[in-house]
Amino acid sequence: MPLDASDFGAIWLTLKLASLTTLLLLLLGTPVAWWLARTRSWWRGPVGALVALPLVLPPTVIGFYLLLALGPHGFIGKTTEALGLGTVVFSFSGLVIGSVIYSMPFVVQPLQNAFAAIGDRPLEVAATLRASPRDTFFSVVLPLARPGFVTASILGFAHTVGEFGVVLMIGGNIPDKTRVVSVQIFDHVEAMEYAQAHWLAGAMLVFSFLVLLALYGSRRGKSAWGAT
Amino acid sequence: MRSHTPRLALAGLFTLLAFNPAWADEVQVAVAANFTAPIQAIAKDFEKDTGHSLVAAFGATGQFYAQIKNGAPFEVFLAADDTTPARLESEGATVKGSRFTYAVGTLALWSATPGYVDDKGEVLKANRFQHLSIANPKAAPYGLAATQVLDKLKLTEATRGKIVEGQNITQAFQFVSTGNAELGFVALSQIYQDGKLSGGSAWIVPAELHDPIRQDAVILEKGKDNPAARALVDYLKGPKAAAVIKSYGYQL
Amino acid sequence: MNAQIHARLKVARGDFTLDVDLDLPGQGVTALFGASGSGKTTCLRCLAGLERAADARIEVAGTVWQDSARGIFVPPHQRPIGYVFQEASLFSHLTVRDNLAFGYKRIDPALRRIHFEQACELLGIGHLLQRKATTLSGGERQRVGIARALLTSPSLLLMDEPLAALDAPRKREILPYLERLRDELRIPLIYVSHAQEEVARLADHLVLLEQGTVLASGPLNQTLARLDLPLARDEDAAVVLEGRTGAYDEVYQLLDVHLPDSALKLRIPHAPLAHGSALRIRIQARDISLSLAEDPRSSIINRLPVTLRALSDQGSPAQMLVSLDADGHPLLARVTRYSCDQLGLQPGQKLWAQIKGVALLGQ
Numbered sequence: 001m002p003l004d005a006s007d008f009g010a011i012w013l014t015l016k017l018a019s020l021t022t023l024l025l026l027l028l029g030t031p032v033a034w035w036l037a038r039t040r041s042w043w044r045g046p047v048g049a050l051v052a053l054p055l056v057l058p059p060t061v062i063g064f065y066l067l068l069a070l071g072p073h074g075f076i077g078k079t080t081e082a083l084g085l086g087t088v089v090f091s092f093s094g095l096v097i098g099s100v101i102y103s104m105p106f107v108v109q110p111l112q113n114a115f116a117a118i119g120d121r122p123l124e125v126a127a128t129l130r131a132s133p134r135d136t137f138f139s140v141v142l143p144l145a146r147p148g149f150v151t152a153s154i155l156g157f158a159h160t161v162g163e164f165g166v167v168l169m170i171g172g173n174i175p176d177k178t179r180v181v182s183v184q185i186f187d188h189v190e191a192m193e194y195a196q197a198h199w200l201a202g203a204m205l206v207f208s209f210l211v212l213l214a215l216y217g218s219r220r221g222k223s224a225w226g227a228t
Numbered sequence: 229m230r231s232h233t234p235r236l237a238l239a240g241l242f243t244l245l246a247f248n249p250a251w252a253d254e255v256q257v258a259v260a261a262n263f264t265a266p267i268q269a270i271a272k273d274f275e276k277d278t279g280h281s282l283v284a285a286f287g288a289t290g291q292f293y294a295q296i297k298n299g300a301p302f303e304v305f306l307a308a309d310d311t312t313p314a315r316l317e318s319e320g321a322t323v324k325g326s327r328f329t330y331a332v333g334t335l336a337l338w339s340a341t342p343g344y345v346d347d348k349g350e351v352l353k354a355n356r357f358q359h360l361s362i363a364n365p366k367a368a369p370y371g372l373a374a375t376q377v378l379d380k381l382k383l384t385e386a387t388r389g390k391i392v393e394g395q396n397i398t399q400a401f402q403f404v405s406t407g408n409a410e411l412g413f414v415a416l417s418q419i420y421q422d423g424k425l426s427g428g429s430a431w432i433v434p435a436e437l438h439d440p441i442r443q444d445a446v447i448l449e450k451g452k453d454n455p456a457a458r459a460l461v462d463y464l465k466g467p468k469a470a471a472v473i474k475s476y477g478y479q480l
Numbered sequence: 481m482n483a484q485i486h487a488r489l490k491v492a493r494g495d496f497t498l499d500v501d502l503d504l505p506g507q508g509v510t511a512l513f514g515a516s517g518s519g520k521t522t523c524l525r526c527l528a529g530l531e532r533a534a535d536a537r538i539e540v541a542g543t544v545w546q547d548s549a550r551g552i553f554v555p556p557h558q559r560p561i562g563y564v565f566q567e568a569s570l571f572s573h574l575t576v577r578d579n580l581a582f583g584y585k586r587i588d589p590a591l592r593r594i595h596f597e598q599a600c601e602l603l604g605i606g607h608l609l610q611r612k613a614t615t616l617s618g619g620e621r622q623r624v625g626i627a628r629a630l631l632t633s634p635s636l637l638l639m640d641e642p643l644a645a646l647d648a649p650r651k652r653e654i655l656p657y658l659e660r661l662r663d664e665l666r667i668p669l670i671y672v673s674h675a676q677e678e679v680a681r682l683a684d685h686l687v688l689l690e691q692g693t694v695l696a697s698g699p700l701n702q703t704l705a706r707l708d709l710p711l712a713r714d715e716d717a718a719v720v721l722e723g724r725t726g727a728y729d730e731v732y733q734l735l736d737v738h739l740p741d742s743a744l745k746l747r748i749p750h751a752p753l754a755h756g757s758a759l760r761i762r763i764q765a766r767d768i769s770l771s772l773a774e775d776p777r778s779s780i781i782n783r784l785p786v787t788l789r790a791l792s793d794q795g796s797p798a799q800m801l802v803s804l805d806a807d808g809h810p811l812l813a814r815v816t817r818y819s820c821d822q823l824g825l826q827p828g829q830k831l832w833a834q835i836k837g838v839a840l841l842g843q
Contacts, residue, residue: 172392
């Protein structure tokens, strides 16, 4: 196998990035998805559209705006510098921020669908059984939405692994910090190192297929999400 | 009004045909990203002077190589280096003898902040920056040249943790222009217009600090019977094109 | 009347408005009866706090649950209610046992008045505890739903058409459990229904709703016998009487049923029942005929002396509905207008009611 240390570094970095991003997205995305699934506010449309934007925008657009916003002249970059944190462009934290934004819809939308599918009734039942709204969320909503959480985690993880444009724009291709597998493959192709490119690209292909197989395989016969 | 429309359209069509010489052909050109601005200026003159038309695609040299090898319809290739056209030539994908150097790139150390880079490059040795942007040395000749400069100046170790790579020279430029990197090695053509610096501060790196960045052009297999391909190559070698190329900071 | 539940509700939603002011007994079964769209479910949901009426005051057993004037709204999970939905709505991610325990474990052990085994026994679900909620039949699900509500030891039980989603055999399966509930637990129950049969069997108090307003509210038998209500216009118009079993005639297989506070009794062909047990009987208006004198030569064995209270033509040219008093118990009779005129019927008149059929409810 022609893979070298930098390839394995890229794989390890990619897995680290995808895991951390997925974890953060579940923490951030759950309240957002819950709100989107339940609210009747006028803001539901605009917020939903904003969350879905990465679905249609080229990743390079997101990357470009992140480069501007996170940079020393951008409003986020100015804030982080004022706080003594420096800027996060060209760092692992920067990639995490970019990935969270980029993969947001892939986590929020399955969760939102799962929450919406639960409907009002189980929540009302729980309330008449003395469960407070918070109690209901943990004892009823989360277990009932479990298939949605599985889907959201898989999609969030896989989509982050496949991320390229955003990383390219704000990463700076630093080994072990921002050089993820997709960029490494691009590098190999650019440098005409086709053997290494093949190995990495093939591994990615197999990985993605297995992920989707797991996803569609687990979906079979799982339509009853709500209460019976 | 309505009855006039078809007649007007017809008249327009005749006018177009009349000004378009019967021998006019179209040439498909793959152009290295760093040569985007000069080729656009050259194309205008070329079309006016020869009557041929030029359709350009801009991108990374490595990618063009892969595309050309897989049947892309390019007829002339203006690469960002000299190795890729040579490789295509040795693989028989070009018209023999058509390869020539159309421009020699000039490397510049540049900052978007005026006064940040001195005209001797001392700022590199002072080493007070956080990020130094270069193009990917594996893929981009300007990136390779940048690493050679750092080697020559014995700064490779000192700058190791500070280097950020753009996938190509355009991105290396972007990192600096957005302020995310304080300075970086870019192509002079990117920051040079009409013979002067368009903004920020720069040190034009002496040519002896790195191998020459030769940008070679070649007529590809697909263009061997297209007179417009030959005409473009000839035009690039002519004085009018040379003046444009120089004005963008390239040498010949 | 022991009016322990007070609810004044105003709800306006699209073209539906609800405007009711109810004083309900704090014991027994109160039926909210009406066609769909009459607002009975909305009333119930407001009582539970699942819906928040804009303008409302709800007070139960001296505790204010909602008072919009003072900005008081006790959220549903803090109201001591048990709620049974039309579909059992069991949690599909839990077993039957965990469904039952859901509310039970959220009740302070010191405040539990109904215990796990007791609820299982009462609803006959002890054998289902290990099952997944999704594997139960419709009737089993609803019994678990009822037990689950009981296990919060509620001070008020609310049921929203708990039988409406079930077929006739399932309904017959569950009704006895509801009767046991009523007879064995001292929990006031508000029961929403549009089925006369269920109301006749279960209710002590009847609230009649129509298009968001209260048409009538009163004890079941009195309300059923009122000629001014649409109930009496129904083809199946009937009264419900409480009785107590008496002697049994082994030879003719006839059971005596005594009406309370009265010397009157009815004799009903039936299997023997324990002496002195309480039961409900239903007598339909079309099963009663009238005569001016007792006719011992008639084949009809149940003949009661009655006083005519009122007459109504109910908008029909051929039929008259007659309200009768049988020693303090209301009865309804449907007779032809022709007979009315022939007999010269008028209020205050003493008559004999001949009862052709009596249904023992729940036997």
